[in-house]
Amino acid sequence: MDSFRAALPVPLTPAHWQLLRAILLPVAFSKGGQVLRPGQRCDRIYFIRHGLLRHYLLHEGKEINTHFALPGTFTTDFASLASQQPTTLYLEAMEPTALWVLRRADMLGLYERAAELQAIGRGLMEQLLAQQQVRLELLLRGSAAERYRYVQLRQPELLRAVPLRQLASYLGVSRETVSRVRSV
């Protein structure tokens, strides 16, 4: 729980922290467990206590990884969360994974009781946005080699956490190309 608190974008008074903690749900998934799948509505934000979540979508029968959520970070499917439309993403545990779950409705209810907590909501959005920004810059790097080196530089934990074949689609290149790029 301390890691959750530390990951919040703003410091909290003990009273506010009590309120927030009361709406946190502990959830666990085993390896391969599906946290979210296409067609469902996403109405929650996940905090990774330990383990690893993979976001992916299917494109012409192939899985394309769009994000990996590492321990200590928040994640969700924005598009669905914001619009409350059904998602097109899969969210899957790559290892046994423990989460704290924040439901949107609970969070909105909390805002009624303590408007200061709205700053948390904004802050979480900003964190998630910053993640997206990094992701975008990655994909705009020209060559396969540049993309790999960009991850090496900006997200070294990711290289340790995910197998090469999963990384490939995240970089937008084939598994073989990643292998070759890495060996140089």
Added chain:
Amino acid sequence: MDSFRAALPVPLTPAHWQLLRAILLPVAFSKGGQVLRPGQRCDRIYFIRHGLLRHYLLHEGKEINTHFALPGTFTTDFASLASQQPTTLYLEAMEPTALWVLRRADMLGLYERAAELQAIGRGLMEQLLAQQQVRLELLLRGSAAERYRYVQLRQPELLRAVPLRQLASYLGVSRETVSRVRSV
């Protein structure tokens, strides 16, 4: 101003609208005018009244367009706005462009006086996030042709608004390839 109000993520009471309108700044740029450049801190959100803004970054001497902001939409550099670190982006008017500017500090000040307005801040973030999501999906589509068709389908106004040359780096392909893909 009506278009601005219409673009807000939540409906406003007349009283709240008065408060918000008081902090809006009208700003105009001529063709080629720089709204933001690397090294500056971005502390504002822009609403496009008319005209067109281009976001780009330099990568090995070449300009790479990361976003085009069309009339009726909000835009900003998140990464800089959220972190208050200097930006690495250029934001430039491609035509004579008129904006409403919302300064972060003014907005935060408003939250103190009317906590309900925080919902606007969150809503804007969500809109911007949804834009990013579309952008990401675009870049993950495999081929040059798929990317072009994706824009045709999802952002047809964009094709009308920006010249092919500028679209190329946005799609992550060369100008010539866009030309060939389009001719089929």
Added chain:
DNA sequence: ACCATTATGTGACAAATATCACCGTCATCC
């Protein structure tokens, strides 16, 4: 320990795309 399965490395070849060079068209500005 053994087998089955999954992950990774690598060569040969095919396909997609970039690059370079050049063309014509169109708008803009003295």
Added chain:
DNA sequence: GGATGACGGTGATATTTGTCACATAATGGT
């Protein structure tokens, strides 16, 4: 109204990357 420069189209060629095939680790389960 002629020069200038931006834009888009197209061919020839070079590079990059994907694909297929197969070999070689690792890993997990019983």
